[in-house]
Every structure is written in structure tokens, then in C-alpha cells.
Amino acid sequence: MARPNTQAQRREDILQAAISLVEEADLAVLTIPQIADKLGKTSNAIRYYYPDVESLIAELARRSDLRFFENRRTLTATIPDLTDRLGAMMAAGLPTGPDDAEWRVIWMAVLDAGFDLHNREDVRSIYHRQVDLYESLLRDGAQAGTFALQQEARDIAMTLMSMEDYLGYRIVARDPQMSREIALRLMKGYAAVATQAKSL
Numbered sequence: 455m456a457r458p459n460t461q462a463q464r465r466e467d468i469l470q471a472a473i474s475l476v477e478e479a480d481l482a483v484l485t486i487p488q489i490a491d492k493l494g495k496t497s498n499a500i501r502y503y504y505p506d507v508e509s510l511i512a513e514l515a516r517r518s519d520l521r522f523f524e525n526r527r528t529l530t531a532t533i534p535d536l537t538d539r540l541g542a543m544m545a546a547g548l549p550t551g552p553d554d555a556e557w558r559v560i561w562m563a564v565l566d567a568g569f570d571l572h573n574r575e576d577v578r579s580i581y582h583r584q585v586d587l588y589e590s591l592l593r594d595g596a597q598a599g600t601f602a603l604q605q606e607a608r609d610i611a612m613t614l615m616s617m618e619d620y621l622g623y624r625i626v627a628r629d630p631q632m633s634r635e636i637a638l639r640l641m642k643g644y645a646a647v648a649t650q651a652k653s654l
Contacts, residue, residue, distance in 0.1 A: 474555070476562060477559070515580065516580075517556070526547065539591060547584070547622070585615045604648050604649070614641060
């Protein structure tokens with residue numbers, strides 16, 4: 455059996471191969487043999503880590519917890535100014551651009567859950583954990599007197615997350631009228647009104 459750190463690297467290699475394949479084709483046609491071929495492995499070597507495509511897709515969806523929750527929490531914790539922290543949080547949640555493969559694939563994996571979120575707590579919680587990050591920051595800002603919230607903190611947080619998700623989708627879907635810059639401007643505009651923050 456592979457050592458734990460080797461297993462982690464192999465899982466990462468498999469996920470990166472899946473991301474690359476989805477960029478070339480589509481999540482709906484992804485197969486274990488395709489991934490095996492991409493890595494020069496046997497299908498059974500892939501199934502040792504992910505027995506089927508469904509388990510791999512679920513893992514791709516959970517990656518958003520690392521990028522958009524853990525990494526974002528770590529990043530924003532290093533920014534002392536709460537207004538700057540809010541701006542950084544919004545920027546970190548958006549795709550880097552239309553070619554942000556990881557953002558695109560995570561979104562596809564989340565959508566793969568379909569309209570059945572009440573049975574998919576793993577996917578459902580992704581959105582709400584990020585809302586919690588926004589809400590915590592908004593409450594800290596209100597307590598410090600930096601923000602004068604015009605709505606409940608949770609409502610503002612949910613609106614920002616919904617904007618982030620949908621505008622991010624438009625970016626990676628290559629909508630010619632949407633870009634990272636426009637999306638960030640729209641989010642900051644709403645946040646400025648909702649928090650009365652200066653210099654957002």
C-alpha cells in the first residue's frame with residue numbers, strides 16, 4: 455500500500471488529470487479509463503482511489519472548501535483592515551478569468567448534484583460555509599464601527615455569495631459582457647451600499 459503522503463499526491467494527480475480532461479471535453483463524458491490513459495495508469499490504479507466517476511466528482515466539489523473556504527480564511531486573516539479584508543474576500547472567491555480551469559470544474563461538480571441539495575449535504579454546505587465567512591467578517595466590521603450594515607449580516611453575506619457564484623459562472627462560461635473586473639466592481643458596489651464602507 456502507498457504511504458499516506460504518496461496517496462495524497464496520487465489523489466491530487468488524478469484530480470488534476472480530471473480537471474484537464476473536463477476542460478477538453480465535458481464532465482458528463484468523463485470516464486475512469488480516460489483518466490487512466492491521461493496518467494499512463496491502469497483503470498484499476500485509478501479505482502483504488504476513486505471507485506467510480508461519481509466519487510471523483512464529489513471530491514472535485516469538495517475542493518471548493520480548500521480554495522474558497524480554508525485558503526480564503528487564511529488569506530483574509532492576514533489583512534488587518536476590515537474594509538480591505540472584505541475586498542480581498544470578494545476577489546478571492548471569483549475566478550481568475552475565463553480560463554480558470556479549477557473554478558470551472560468545481561462549478562460543474564457542484565451542478566452535478568442537480569436539484570437535489572436536500573439529499574446532498576456535502577454539496578449544500580459548500581455555499582453556506584462560505585456565507586459564514588462573509589457573515590463573520592461583516593459582524594466583526596459592524597462591531598468595530600467600520601461597517602454600518604443596512605441589512606442583517608446574514609442577508610448581506612448570502613447576497614454576496616450568490617453574486618460571487620453567478621457572476622463567476624458567467625466569467626468561466628465566457629460571457630463576452632462579463633469579466634472578473636466587472637464582477638468585482640458589481641460586488642463592491644453592492645457591498646459599499648450594504649455596509650456603508652469607505653474606499654471599498
